Amino acid sequence: MDVLEFAVTGTHIWYYYCCQREVWLMLHQVNADQDDANMDLGRFLHEMTYARDRSKEITLGNIRLDIVRQEDDEMVVGEVKKSSKYLTSARMQLAFYLLELKERGIAARGELLFPKERKREVVELTAELEQELATATAAIRSLAAEPRPPQAKKIALCRNCAYKEFCWA
Numbered sequence: 446m447d448v449l450e451f452a453v454t455g456t457h458i459w460y461y462y463c464c465q466r467e468v469w470l471m472l473h474q475v476n477a478d479q480d481d482a483n484m485d486l487g488r489f490l491h492e493m494t495y496a497r498d499r500s501k502e503i504t505l506g507n508i509r510l511d512i513v514r515q516e517d518d519e520m521v522v523g524e525v526k527k528s529s530k531y532l533t534s535a536r537m538q539l540a541f542y543l544l545e546l547k548e549r550g551i552a553a554r555g556e557l558l559f560p561k562e563r564k565r566e567v568v569e570l571t572a573e574l575e576q577e578l579a580t581a582t583a584a585i586r587s588l589a590a591e592p593r594p595p596q597a598k599k600i601a602l603c604r605n606c607a608y609k610e611f612c613w614a
């Protein structure tokens with residue numbers, strides 16, 4: 446594939462921090478198991494997110510973020526998650542969206558909300574996070590240019606993964 450011809454998305458970032466093999470398979474358009482109930486890669490992420498009040502949301506491409514509140518000249522955007530199991534992925538994905546907002550001239554900070562766990566995680570787009578996102582984005586581009594995917598490693602995510610037959614059959 447031409448590594449210059451795709452835009453790194455928040456979904457790539459999310460999976461990059463869980464399973465780089467899955468990022469490679471997605472980027473190389475390897476067909477997921479058509480019969481798998483979890484076939485739609487977006488579905489898993491969607492299921493990790495509660496249905497939300499759509500009245501106050503901001504749209505970034507196909508991503509919708511809730512506007513939690515406006516604080517002075519800063520917007521607070523949030524994502525409500527069912528579980529903090531994939532916290533690093535969720536944090537980096539939200540940081541990626543904050544960066545996208547920043548690039549559109551919108552100052553925002555993020556909140557990950559885990560109501561079942563009564564937890565809230567503030568995500569501020571620091572210089573360190575921006576640097577980490579730049580590193581992850583470059584790494585995703587390098588990964589895409591690899592002729593073969595990284596080796597499969599058994600992780601909790603495999604249970605719900607559309608590629609589980611491909612990796613483990």
Ligand code: SF4
Nearest residue numbers: 464467603606609612
């Ligand atoms: S089945 Fe597991 S190893 Fe294979 S792509 Fe999915 S999460 Fe990664």
